[in-house]
Amino acid sequence: MSTSDYLAANEANWDDRAPLHAARDGSGYGVDRYIDDPAALSEVVKFDRPLLGDIAGLTAVHLQCHIGTDTISLARLGATVTGLDFSAESVAEARKLAADTGDAVEFVRSDVHRALDVLPAAAFDLVYTGVGALCWLPRITDWAAVVAGLLAPGGTLHLREAHPILWAMDESVTTDLALRYPYFEQVDPLEWDDAETYVESSTPLTATKTYEWNHSLGEIVTALIESGLRIEALVEHQSVPWEALPGQMTLGDDGEWRLTERAGVAPLSYTLRAVKTA
Structure with a gap:
């Protein structure tokens, strides 16, 4: 198979997941709470807030946004946000959710590698990427170049991702x-x-096959530096927002899962902040 075949299979899988994740029956992502409570934020964005800082007034793009729960949460913190995803079904569900919540968020369908074909270059104060995004990308250097191309000089990348050791x-x-x-x-x-x-x-x-690539922490950091970004922070965490290792984790009140018996043995996720140099 070619890389395009791998990515097409992944797209079909995420098209399949999107309506399940966006179900209005309490399953999936539990999206009803964003409709019922105009101040509700996703657990992921709540976790990010201390390192994300004040984003009110910023122009932001959320890459690989899926059904838009984190995207809408960023908008509720005061940013003007565009979400981008390669899955047509995910984008359709994200637009439906934003219409139901009344949040002014734009969603664009595109493979992240072609983001600069559909979004303006050097136009964003913030590029945001959440947990579970980078593993779907074959080459981390290609992704880093897109991030650098989207950011305005002085703009910031905020990345929280599952740790490559996980x-x-x-x-x-x-x-x-x-x-x-x-x-x-x-x-x-x-x-x-x-x-x-x-x-x-x-x-x-029904579309059950997926293809994933790991990227080491060093490869990610080096790719960003070589694309013209300066690393400002790299914080490793002992938690992750899903039960990544069944039978070995405990769910906390913050919606994060942590190792039960082996706490502190390995990092489970990390947050990286980088700024595009002038």
């Missing part, structure tokens, strides 16, 4: 931490075949 762990081992998969970026992706998504849903997926 992506290298075998989640099927439920009794201890076990490294199994590549930590460093590989040409060929890992192939998965799974009819379930990562949140409660009522229907199994």
Whole structure:
């Protein structure tokens, strides 16, 4: 298979997930709360706020935004936000949700690699990327170039992502931490075949095959520096917003999952902030 075949399979999978994640029956992402409460924020954005800082008045783009819950949350913090995603179904659900909540958010369909074909260059004060985005990208250098191209001089990238050491762990081992998969970026992706998504849903997926690539922390940092960004902060966290290692984690009141017996042994996610130099 070619890289385009891998990405097409991933797109079909996310098209399949989107309506399940956007269900109005309390399953999926529980999107009703954003409609019922105009001040509601996603747990991800709540976690990000201390390092995200005051974004009121900023022009922001949320890359790989999926159904827009984090995008809408950023808008509720005062930013003018555009969400971008390659999945047509995700963008459709995001637009529907924003219409139902009344939040003024624009959503654009595009592969993140072609973001500069549909969005203005050097026009954004903030590029935001959330957890579970980078693993779908074959080459981290290509992504870093897009981020640099979108940011205005002095603009900031805010990235929170699952730690590459977590992506290298075998989640099927439920009794201890076990490294199994590549930590460093590989040409060929890992192939998965799974009819379930990562949140409660009522229907199994039909487009079950996905392809993922890991990227080491060093590869990510170096790619951003080489694209003209200056790293301002790199904070590793002992939590992640889903049960990444079933049977070995405890859910906290903040919606974050942490290791139960092996707390502190490994980082599970990280936040990176970088600024585009003039």
